[in-house]
Amino acid sequence: MKKKVLVTAALALALTAGSAYAATPQYVTVNGQNVAFNYQPFVQNSVTMVQFKPIFQSLGVSIQWDQKTKTITGTKDDKVIKLTVASKTAYINGKKIALQTAPVSLNGNIFVPLRFISEATGASLNVNGNTIEVTSLTASSNSGPNASVSPASSAQDSKPSANSSLSSITSYLNKSYSSVKVNGVTYHLEYELSWVKDRHVLDVYLNDSDEITRFLKEAGEDVTAPYKMLKNLQDDLNNNFGLSKVYTYYQWQIKDVPVIPKNLDHGEMVSQNSKGTYNITQIIIGSAWDYVEGAAVFMLRSSKTGEYMDFYETLL
DSSP: OHHHHHHHHHHHHHHHHHGGGTTOSOEEEETTEEOOOSSOOEEETTEEEEEHHHHHHHTTOEEEEETTTTEEEEEETTEEEEEETTOSEEEETTEEEEOSSOOEEETTEEEEEHHHHHHHTTOEEEEETTEEEEEOHHHHHTOSTTOOOOGGGGGSOOOOSOHHHHHHHHHHHHHHSSEEEETTEEEEEEEEEEEETTEEEEEEEEOOHHHHHHHHHHHHHOTTHHHHHHHHHHHHHHHHHOOOEEEEEEEEEEEEESSOOSOOOSSOEEEEOTTSOEEEEEEEEEEEEETTTTEEEEEEEOTTTOOEEEEEEEEO
16 A cells, blocks of 8 residues: 555656646757746747747846837847747847748747747757757857766666657557547547657547547546546557556647637647648646556646646556
8 A cells, every 4th residue: 555655646746747748749958958838839830939938048048028019139148139029030139030930929928939049049959859959059068078977867768769669659559549438438539659858658639529528527427537548558558569657648639720729828739730720739637657666647637727636546
């Protein structure tokens, strides 16, 4: 009993800390540190857009905001960067620069093009799977052959050797578990398996509005419903693919929205799809399945505050 309490508490803590990794088009690090955004990045016209304040602060850029003109001024060393909401023209030390996508305002939050901001401050940008790694000029100069290496880096789980393996597992899940039954009710699901920083993350999408409503009702009446929904799938991942610990997020999803709604204020996440329209998602339940420790933890996410609340736990 004591082991169960300790294991489930540890999983719950890791799940809450890792919730920022779920259902995001891209994850952003600056000099190896995760950037915490109040609203998740999204992709528009193939450009990753991020909240301006967290990214500026992470890059050591001082900020000025002109409410009247909707202009952001960022200063770092001898460089002055200016961007204006809805304008595709930016300025670096007074020189005009054309932007592919203009800064936008959503629910009072200003989003700016990540690559432009990074490179304008002299930083380099690299896409590594689901993560965008930004490295400042100062950090780059400290990464040569004589740079010291932190022993903690060796403690991370090793990243899967081939992203294609995750792709093939995702395809297998979408073929083999596209519909599942819970208490006699059939649900149609979509899956996306990814490796984010140091963990496997499985995003599970409910796309049908009637099924979303039904699942919420079912989970309210039977706390084991989320466990029943994915137990066979998780057993499969553990037994046949060696994935013994998977952080799994149950989400509703609305596909092919033509424009980004202006009333998104409950932690919804937006990504642009290949059609040029938008998919909107929101996490309902977060879960951690750990077959090594033999426990699974489920936590209900508040749509209002984004906080996770204890929901259900079980031994595997």
